[in-house]
Amino acid sequence: MSPSTKTPERSGGFSRRDFLHGSGAVAAAATLQTSATAFAQQATGAAVVSGETTIELSVNGTKHKVKVEPRTTLLDVLRFQLDLTGAKPICTDGSSGGATILVDGKPMQANIMLAMQAVGKEIATVESLAKDRVPAAFTACDAQQCGFCTPGFVVAVKAFLDKNPKATEEQIRSGLNGNICRCGTYVNVVQAAVKLVKGDA
Numbered sequence: 001m002s003p004s005t006k007t008p009e010r011s012g013g014f015s016r017r018d019f020l021h022g023s024g025a026v027a028a029a030a031t032l033q034t035s036a037t038a039f040a041q042q043a044t045g046a047a048v049v050s051g052e053t054t055i056e057l058s059v060n061g062t063k064h065k066v067k068v069e070p071r072t073t074l075l076d077v078l079r080f081q082l083d084l085t086g087a088k089p090i091c092t093d094g095s096s097g098g099a100t101i102l103v104d105g106k107p108m109q110a111n112i113m114l115a116m117q118a119v120g121k122e123i124a125t126v127e128s129l130a131k132d133r134v135p136a137a138f139t140a141c142d143a144q145q146c147g148f149c150t151p152g153f154v155v156a157v158k159a160f161l162d163k164n165p166k167a168t169e170e171q172i173r174s175g176l177n178g179n180i181c182r183c184g185t186y187v188n189v190v191q192a193a194v195k196l197v198k199g200d201a
């Protein structure tokens, strides 16, 4: 075969061999994924969901239909689909407490909870506490500076005092240790919680 009729092996830095190698890898990966899905379905007996699907979430007393992928966090749904931006993406591992919400009355971190896990549960965000006495106590005690951590603290205080209405200051400090404030307003936050226990706020 003359050089002019020979099929070019390499064009623009990408060879036919590279292409065949790459497409083979993609096909193998797809096969593996299909096998993994089938295996997971067999092992758990539950349907394995992939791609986008519509679920219904009950948030602050209202039911919402939202579109999610299996990897979608509850925080992303709250912020980007329901426009509830109180819970904050301060961290990605739940260590800051910035994304604290209530799920069936219990404090959870919306950034490490999948939206699908919240189906059938009652979700309450800080927005539902607008008229609660907790944010009023925060205001009275000047318990925020930049305010970025404040929604998480408000929900955490609400959850803690609902469960421990007679908590001591020491217990409050311990109960709120999952929330971090970079501005260092801990003293005022605890003061607000103590006032709530005493009925002064």
Ligand code: FES
Binding pocket: 144, 145, 146, 147, 148, 149, 150, 180, 181, 182, 183, 184, 185
């Ligand atoms: S008030 Fe700024 S992080 Fe807490």
